[in-house]
Amino acid sequence: MPNYTAIERKWQGRWEEAKLFRVTEDPKRTTCYILEMYPYPSGSGLHMGHARNYCIGDVYARFKRMNGFNVLYPMGYDSFGLPAENAAIKAKSHPQRFTEEAIRRFIRQQKGLGLSYDWDRMIASHTPEYYRWDQWIFLKMLEKGLAYKKRSVVNWCPECQTVLANEQVHAGKCWRHEETDVEVKDLEQWFFRITDYAEELLDGIGTLDGWSDDVKTMQRNWIGRSEGAEISFPIEGSGKRITVFTTRPDTFFGITFLVYAPEHPDVLELVRGTKYETQTKAFIRKVVLEDRFLRTAEDREKEGMFIGRYATNPITGERIPLYIANFVLHEYGTGAIIAVPAHDERDFQFAKKYGIPIKVVINPPDFDLDEKRMNRAYVGDGAMVNSGEFDGMNNRDAIPEFARFFEKHGCGKATVQYKLRDWLISRQRFWGCPIPIVYCDACGIVPVPEKDLPVRLPDGFAFTSGKGNPLEQCESFVKTACPTCGRPARRETDTMDTFVDSSWYFLRYCDPANAEMPFDPKKAAYWMPIDTYIGGKEHATMHLIYFRFFTKFLRDLGLLRIDEPTKNLFNQGMLHKGGVVMSKSKGNVVSQEEIAARFGIDTARFFLMFVAGPEKDMEWDDQAVAGSYRFLNKVHALGTGKKVVTASRPAQLSRLHAAIRDVTADISSFRYNIALIRIMEIANYLAAQEDVSREALEGLVLLMAPFTPHLAEELWEHIGNKGFVSVAPWPKHDETRIDKALIASEDYIKRVQADVRSVLEIIKAGSPKRITLIVADAWKHDLVGKVRVKLEETHDVSKIIPAVMDKAHAKEIPKIVSALVKNPSRIPLVMLGAEGELKAAKAAIPSLTRGFGCEAQALTETVAAKKGIAKAAGAMPGKCAIHVEK
RNA sequence: GCGGGGGUGCCGGAGUGGUCAAACGGGCUAGGUUGAGGGCCUAGUGGCUUAGUGCCUGCGCGGGUUCAAACCCCGUCCCCCGCACCA
Numbered sequence: 027m028p029n030y031t032a033i034e035r036k037w038q039g040r041w042e043e044a045k046l047f048r049v050t051e052d053p054k055r056t057t058c059y060i061l062e063m064y065p066y067p068s069g070s071g072l073h074m075g076h077a078r079n080y081c082i083g084d085v086y087a088r089f090k091r092m093n094g095f096n097v098l099y100p101m102g103y104d105s106f107g108l109p110a111e112n113a114a115i116k117a118k119s120h121p122q123r124f125t126e127e128a129i130r131r132f133i134r135q136q137k138g139l140g141l142s143y144d145w146d147r148m149i150a151s152h153t154p155e156y157y158r159w160d161q162w163i164f165l166k167m168l169e170k171g172l173a174y175k176k177r178s179v180v181n182w183c184p185e186c187q188t189v190l191a192n193e194q195v196h197a198g199k200c201w202r203h204e205e206t207d208v209e210v211k212d213l214e215q216w217f218f219r220i221t222d223y224a225e226e227l228l229d230g231i232g233t234l235d236g237w238s239d240d241v242k243t244m245q246r247n248w249i250g251r252s253e254g255a256e257i258s259f260p261i262e263g264s265g266k267r268i269t270v271f272t273t274r275p276d277t278f279f280g281i282t283f284l285v286y287a288p289e290h291p292d293v294l295e296l297v298r299g300t301k302y303e304t305q306t307k308a309f310i311r312k313v314v315l316e317d318r319f320l321r322t323a324e325d326r327e328k329e330g331m332f333i334g335r336y337a338t339n340p341i342t343g344e345r346i347p348l349y350i351a352n353f354v355l356h357e358y359g360t361g362a363i364i365a366v367p368a369h370d371e372r373d374f375q376f377a378k379k380y381g382i383p384i385k386v387v388i389n390p391p392d393f394d395l396d397e398k399r400m401n402r403a404y405v406g407d408g409a410m411v412n413s414g415e416f417d418g419m420n421n422r423d424a425i426p427e428f429a430r431f432f433e434k435h436g437c438g439k440a441t442v443q444y445k446l447r448d449w450l451i452s453r454q455r456f457w458g459c460p461i462p463i464v465y466c467d468a469c470g471i472v473p474v475p476e477k478d479l480p481v482r483l484p485d486g487f488a489f490t491s492g493k494g495n496p497l498e499q500c501e502s503f504v505k506t507a508c509p510t511c512g513r514p515a516r517r518e519t520d521t522m523d524t525f526v527d528s529s530w531y532f533l534r535y536c537d538p539a540n541a542e543m544p545f546d547p548k549k550a551a552y553w554m555p556i557d558t559y560i561g562g563k564e565h566a567t568m569h570l571i572y573f574r575f576f577t578k579f580l581r582d583l584g585l586l587r588i589d590e591p592t593k594n595l596f597n598q599g600m601l602h603k604g605g606v607v608m609s610k611s612k613g614n615v616v617s618q619e620e621i622a623a624r625f626g627i628d629t630a631r632f633f634l635m636f637v638a639g640p641e642k643d644m645e646w647d648d649q650a651v652a653g654s655y656r657f658l659n660k661v662h663a664l665g666t667g668k669k670v671v672t673a674s675r676p677a678q679l680s681r682l683h684a685a686i687r688d689v690t691a692d693i694s695s696f697r698y699n700i701a702l703i704r705i706m707e708i709a710n711y712l713a714a715q716e717d718v719s720r721e722a723l724e725g726l727v728l729l730m731a732p733f734t735p736h737l738a739e740e741l742w743e744h745i746g747n748k749g750f751v752s753v754a755p756w757p758k759h760d761e762t763r764i765d766k767a768l769i770a771s772e773d774y775i776k777r778v779q780a781d782v783r784s785v786l787e788i789i790k791a792g793s794p795k796r797i798t799l800i801v802a803d804a805w806k807h808d809l810v811g812k813v814r815v816k817l818e819e820t821h822d823v824s825k826i827i828p829a830v831m832d833k834a835h836a837k838e839i840p841k842i843v844s845a846l847v848k849n850p851s852r853i854p855l856v857m858l859g860a861e862g863e864l865k866a867a868k869a870a871i872p873s874l875t876r877g878f879g880c881e882a883q884a885l886t887e888t889v890a891a892k893k894g895i896a897k898a899a900g901a902m903p904g905k906c907a908i909h910v911e912k
Numbered sequence: 913g914c915g916g917g918g919g920u921g922c923c924g925g926a927g928u929g930g931u932c933a934a935a936c937g938g939g940c941u942a943g944g945u946u947g948a949g950g951g952c953c954u955a956g957u958g959g960c961u962u963a964g965u966g967c968c969u970g971c972g973c974g975g976g977u978u979c980a981a982a983c984c985c986c987g988u989c990c991c992c993c994g995c996a997c998c999a
Contacts, residue, residue, distance in 0.1 A: 027951095197996085240916040240994070247915075247995060254999080272999055285999090326997070358998045365999090372997055445998055566994075636937075637924060643992090645924060650938045652950085657937085659951095700926075703936045 028662045030626025030736070037739045038137055046750055047091075047142045049098055051552045058095035059553050060087045061532055061592075063561030063569070064102045064149075067128035068109060072135040073615035074646055075601035075608040078634040082598050082698075083560045084141045085635060088732035089693045091142070092756040098553050099142060100535040102149035103129050106157075106524045108186055108202070111457035115489045115496070121457040122485075125152055135618055139627055140735050142752065147538045151527035156534065157459040158480030159544035160526055163576075164462060165473050166583055167218060173451075175471065177214040179289065179314070179356075180450060184209060187494070188454040191523060192447050193248075193568045201568075210314065215452040216461060216520065220575050224249055224444045226589075227574055236558075236594030244566040250445025255429050256360065257438035259284065259337035259346065266292060268337050268348065271359030271443050275428035276421040277366040279413040280387035282377065284337055285330065285349045285363050287356035288313045293333065296348070302334040306350065313352045321352040328353050328376045340437040341414075351376060359443050367403065368395070374403035387413050388421045449572070451523045456483070456496040458521030466508035466515040475509050481517070495519055528569055529576035532556055532591060547585045556592035563597040570595070596696065599643040601634075608646060616646055625655040628734035632658060635698040635733055657706060658737060661730070664713045665723060665741035675719040680769050681708055682725040686759035689729050698733070705729050720745065728757050 041047065062083045065076070087099035110121035110128070129150060136143070149156055167173035181190040183200040194201040195208050220227075228249045231242050254273035261268055268284055286293050288310040297306045309331055313321055330351030337346045353372055354363055367377035367384045377384055386395045390408045410416045416424050432438030452461065460481040462474035474481055484503045489496050497503060497519040508515040530544065536553045537545040561569075577591040600607045603614040621630045633654040638644035685708040692701035709726055712718050724745060731738035731751045742751035 196994095238916085243915055244994060250998065252998075270999080274999075321997085328997080353997045353999090355998065363999045370999075372999080443998080563993080633937095639925090642925090647924065647938070650924070653937050656951090699936085703926080706936060 027659060028626075028740075030628065031622070033740045034138070034140065034622070034627055034736045037736045038140060040739075041142070041750070041752065042137075042145075044750070045146070046752060047099065048144050048146050049096055051549060052096055053552070055096035056094075057098065057553055057557075058087075058090045059098040059556045060090065060558045061098075061100070061535070061556050061560065063559070063565070064104050064528065064531055065132065066107055066109075067103045067105055067125060067132045068610075069113065069124060069128050070610045071128075071131050072139075072618050073608060073610070074618065074621065074630065074634065075615070077139055077618055077630060078601050078640075078644075079560070079598055080136060080139060080141050081631050081634055082596070082640045082696075083558075084139070085693065085698060085732045086558060086560075086696070088142055088735065088752060089756070091752070092728070092731065092754060094755065098147075098535065099144060100147040100149075100538075101136060101141070101143040101145070102147075102531060102535065103132065103151065104524060104528050104531070105129060105150045105152040106458045106521075106527055108455060108457065111455060111496075114457075118488055120485070120487065120489075122152065125150075125457075138618065138622065139631070142735070147535050149531060149534050149538050151459075151524070151531065152457070154480045154482050155539075155541075156531075157527065159530075159534070160459040160522060161462040161474070161479050161481060162476060162544060163530065163580075164522070164526075165476060165479075167579070168473055170579075170583075172219040172222060172579065173216060174219065175214060175216050177212065179210055180213050180215055182209045182211040186455070189213065189215060189450060189452060191450045191525070191568075193449070193525075193571070194523075215450050216463075217448040217450050218575075220449045220571075221444060221446055223575050223578050224251070224446045225442075226578060227446075227571065230574065230578075230590055233590060234593055234595070236592075236596075238563075238595070238597055241563055241566045241570065241595065241597065245571060248446060248567040248571065250443075252443050254441060254443065255432060255438050256441045257364065257432055259340060259437070261296070261348070262336045262338060262345070264296065264335070266296070268292070268362055269360045270362045270364050271441065272364050274366070274369065274425075275432070275438075276410065276416075276424045277369045277387055278364070278428060279342070279416075280366040280368050280385045281339065281346060281364045282367060282383045282385055283347045283349055283365045283373075285351045285354050285365050285376075286333075287354040287361040288350045288352065289356045290350075290361045293350055296335050297333050300334050302332075305331065306333055309350065326352065328372060328379065330376060330380070332380070340435060347382070349376075349380075357447060358445060368397065368400065369403055369405060371403045371405065374400075385412065387411055449523075449575075451526055452520040453523055454495040454519075455521055456489075458524060459527060460497075460503075461518045461520050461522055463518035464506055464508055464515045465518065466511060466513060468513060469508055469510045469515075472508055472510050472515070478509065497521070525569060525572050529572045530580065532559075532573070533580070533586075543585075545585070547587075550585065551587055554586065555588050555590060556594075558594050558596055559592040560596045560598060562600075596641070598640050599638065601646055602643055603646040605645070616648075621651070625651060626658070626736070628737045629655045629658055632702065632734055636702045637699065639699050640696055657709070658734060660713055661709050661726070661734075662737060662741070664709065664718065665727065666744055668713070668715075668723075669717040670720050670723060670745070671717045672720050675715075675717075675722060676765055677768050678712060678715065678719050678722040679763055680765040681711055682722045683759045683761070683763045684769070685729065686725060686757045687761070687764075690756070690759065693732065702733060705733075725757050727751060728754060 060083055062080060083099065087097050091097045091099075105125045105128075110124040113119075113124045114121040133145075133148075137145075151157060151160075164173055181192065181195045182188070183190050183203060183206055185200060185203045185206040189211070190200060190208065198208055200206045200208055228246065228251055231237075231245055234242060252273050254271055255275040256269060256271050257275070257278070258267040258269040260266075268286070270284065293306065293310070297303045313329075328351060330349045330353075333348050333350055335348045337348060338344070339346055349365075353376075355361070365373040365376065365382075366387070367373040367382065368386045369388055374384070376382070384397045384400065386397055386400075386404075387410060388404065388406075388408045389395055389411055390404060390406055394411075395404055407421055410419045410421055410424055413424075416427065419427070426440075429438070429440035460483060462479060462481045464472045464474060466472050483497075484500050487496075487500050487503075504517050504519060506515055506517050507513065533545045533550055533554070537543075537549040540546055573591050577586060578589065580586045581589060602608060603616065606612050606614060608614055608616065618627070618630070621627070629651065633651045634644075636654060637647075637650065685704050688704045689701045692698070692704065705726070708729075712722055712726060724742075724747070727738050727741045727745070728751060731742075731754070735752055738751045742754070747754075
């Protein structure tokens with residue numbers, strides 16, 4: 027077996043030495059920016075699941091590079107984050123140590139995979155050279171009013187010991203800790219005003235043609251735009267008003283109560299000093315603090331209470347009782363709702379439970395509702411009733427009318443609401459980008475001046491305890507001077523969410539060493555947008571929203587000219603083993619080292635790209651890998667052992683060009699598995715030939731180069747080519763060189779050979795003494811008859827077997843077979859085809875008859891070309907007779 | 913409940929109106945090669961049938977459109993992923 031380890035080392039070394047994959051801006055060339063989501067460098071290193079993800083991008087990058095594009099294909103590390111910090115706490119060390127060790131290991135492994143990154147552009151977000159620009163962007167956000175600090179109820183993960191953004195809370199659990207319930211704290215925290223971009227983020231989704239529908243749908247739902255109306259009601263005995271948001275202003279006359287979210291600040295004020303105060307406080311505590319996420323489950327029992335106050339309907343003057351309830355959310359809309367039990371299921375359940383009246387204002391088309399007999403809300407459409415001037419209207423038509431109606435009466439207007447909330451970026455952790463803020467007793471909140479950036483994390487600092495944010499314990503960091511007045515002041519000890527780092531890293535790759543700016547706008551204009559972004563779907567409502575937001579912000583800052591970071595998002599599938607996702611925590615990882623040692627890394631690459639389409643989940647199969655290994659061995663033997671001829675081999679080249687055509691299309695559309703099947707077909711075909719034309723062999727090597735680059739380089743060199751196949755031009759297929767008839771005729775020969783086998787099997791059963799076979803490859807069916815006549819003139823033939831696969835002739839076979847069995851003495855088969863093919867078929871005869879205890883003899887004669895048969899067949903005439911004696 | 917994806921041979925997976933359902937790989941069976949082999953080569957691998965290139969069946973289930981359906985339409989069951997009282 028070839029020494030794949032040596033081959034890999036040799037070529038990885040040469041690529042590195044030649045800086046083969048380094049790119050620079052070249053205005054004359056078309057760019058192609060291919061990017062995989064940069065990884066968190068975990069201490070456990072890479073396994074086959076990672077390998078698959080990177081290979082998907084690498085194949086594409088190599089393909090595009092060979093196609094002449096100026097390919098930007100970089101790698102970097104999302105190197106701030108909790109695991110390194112936790113490891114440091116445990117070891118009383120510094121997270122930088124763990125992080126940089128992990129990065130070194132990642133790089134070594136990624137190089138070992140043969141990934142064609144431009145390593146000169148590598149970045150790591152924990153370096154001051156990188157995170158100073160996080161801080162710079164933060165200051166710009168602050169300047170534009172998009173970064174702000176506010177006190178609010180926030181999500182707290184007790185495991186991470188820090189707050190989380192809404193996007194990082196999944197079904198009440200921390201995104202990193204499936205088991206950990208997120209708690210609630212009331213804290214003062216930094217936010218980014220992503221909601222300012224809600225409308226644009228939503229509209230922009232329509233332009234993301236190359237994103238999958240489900241990711242787009244998830245983003246739409248996450249942003250959650252709804253149109254409706256805001257209505258406000260004066261509260262009796264108080265100067266205050268209660269303002270609500272509703273998407274169903276048409277149900278206005280059906281309102282029988284109003285509900286506040288329990289944590290709404292007005293609630294306490296309204297009950298202060300009343301007999302409801304104690305009970306209200308207890309209810310709030312229960313709902314808000316104990317029940318924060320449970321309460322939002324759909325099947326949660328609706329609970330609430332009357333708070334002793336009434337509002338007045340500004341139109342009808344009716345008294346409307348005010349409630350608080352667990353199903354009303356403070357964060358959405360105005361934190362208060364109108365309740366129309368007749369036409370909303372939640373309101374209905376609540377009204378039934380607490381004995382609140384129900385008032386119908388919309389009737390279904392076919393009957394009238396009776397409030398006393400309703401057992402659920404009617405949420406459908408219909409004609410308005412009990413609604414004053416709106417009576418008789420269709421409720422849908424009435425919705426826009428109501429907005430005008432409220433405006434006329436000065437109690438409301440049409441508005442739009444979003445579910446998207448501002449992005450909480452503060453984290454109470456050490457290993458993140460420091461927020462560049464100083465607190466001064468005299469000057470208040472003071473931004474660190476740009477010239478003082480970066481605010482560096484302390485280096486020599488050793489963790490002493492696992493309690494709280496370690497940064498708070500570091501006096502040398504905390505104590506500083508106020509940038510404005512120079513008096514002693516304290517630094518902000520919160521660091522930024524690591525999703526801030528990853529929101530713009532793709533821009534830094536365009537200009538990774540820039541010390542003046544986060545990136546040169548000219549360079550970004552050259553490379554951006556990302557042509558193909560590869561990563562998991564799990565970031566649909568996290569990173570994939572944030573990086574769009576940053577792109578738009580940096581555009582508004584004048585640094586970018588694009589509206590979206592990428593129009594093409596490719597979501598790769600997961601690698602499974604034993605039916606579950608391959609991961610260290612599941613204990614089912616297959617290590618890169620193990621596979622590389624057993625089969626070589628090209629085998630791993632090949633297998634990972636071959637088994638399933640890259641977008642699909644696939645199962646790792648230890649046994650099946652061996653199949654890929656066998657194939658690569660075969661190709662290696664083909665490339666190094668087979669006789670190579672310069673002569674044209676039309677059949678080989680026909681197949682090669684067909685393969686080039688298909689493989690090119692398949693790679694372009696990420697159908698790698700199909701591309702590899704085509705490659706296997708052509709390779710297997712060539713391997714079965716006596717010799718192989720140089721052109722065909724080179725073509726095969728070129729087609730394989732993106733998938734198995736080391737093997738391809740080795741063979742490329744062996745054939746006698748200079749330079750690297752990795753940067754050789756991708757082969758262009760030439761349709762005129764694909765001789766379909768020739769390919770078809772070869773395929774027919776194979777089938778004829780199979781037929782001969784079948785016939786011989788039967789002969790064996792019938793024990794003939796002596797037979798003669800003439801093979802008829804009648805791929806021009808109409809020739810069979812002519813040939814038969816022709817042959818009967820000159821030969822002693824008793825039967826022609828038209829050994830073709832088409833149905834019409836196949837029907838004759840049983841008859842012929844019976845004739846053969848009954849009278850096996852002289853059964854002729856005739857074969858027509860190109861001369862070379864006939865030779866091949868003839869050469870195959872001994873092997874075909876082997877094992878039958880027969881002596882085989884092949885006789886060849888030429889059928890009269892002068893009769894025009896050959897011309898009609900588009901092939902050289904010939905016949906092949908087999909004389910078999912037992 | 914809503915949204916998205918999917919149900920094809922022993923397995924991983926192709927094929928999305930017809931000329932060929934199961935490409936390609938794995939597994940299994942038989943034969944060959946070999947001193948030997950977890951190597952290589954060849955053939956077979958839905959059912960029926962003495963045999964066949966024949967017949968039947970067949971792409972979750974039930975209907976439908978069509979000369980023609982794994983593929984299009986309707987209904988239904990199951991699996992996976994996301995979102996889930998957002999007024």
